[in-house]
Ligand SMILES: [Zn+2]
């Protein structure tokens with residue numbers, strides 16, 4: 001990653017203002033690298049929102065930490081149900097949404113906070129660029145956003161007062177961000193005991209993202225309901241609850257193996 005950053009700086013001035021998100025992980029979090037042109041980074045269907053022109057005031061993690069508990073502040077989570085159900089900031093307001101593009105329908109629920117300072121947050125700070133811009137567009141005046149999201153707050157401020165785990169969009173499923181005052185807030189979808197073991201239901205048609213405890217995971221073979229357990233397409237449960245997406249047969253290790261063989265035969 002350090003090499004990549006160094007190269008990016010040398011290659012083009014174009015990357016000067018790019019905010020690269022670097023995080024250390026002790027296991028392989030991504031199977032392959034995609035570089036694509038997208039019309040919209042996180043699909044929200046809001047073509048009139050232009051965060052690069054007007055968006056909520058960016059708060060660095062340290063500033064957020066100082067402000068979040070003030071009387072005149074309301075912290076709002078702009079992530080979906082499956083994300084905030086496994087972890088969120090203490091006292092944060094959540095929205096009942098299955099998908100980010102549904103958030104505009106829920107803005108009326110925030111009307112009662114119009115005279116307060118609203119701080120939006122999400123996983124890495126990207127959704128907030130739009131969500132906070134949308135709030136400004138809809139007459140909210142004091143709008144702030146947590147720059148770099150939960151992840152950067154965890155790295156820089158130890159994640160204080162983030163309760164539960166942070167859902168991420170890679171092989172890790174969830175990560176710990178709070179090393180100051182961690183707390184488990186979610187319960188097993190099957191038996192109701194305290195658990196933050198996030199899995200995808202083994203039935204690919206369901207694919208429910210829910211916490212399921214270790215014991216229920218094995219008993220249910222990774223399924224969220226008895227119906228999912230007996231589903232004919234149910235995937236093999238290996239104890240992780242993560243299932244590799246079909247990547248068109250691409251296997252990054254094949255090329256690596258071939259190169260090693262070439263090197264060995266040349267020696
Ligand atoms: Zn359980």
Ligand SMILES: [Zn+2]
Pocket residue numbers: 201202203206207208223224225228
């Ligand atoms: Zn299921």
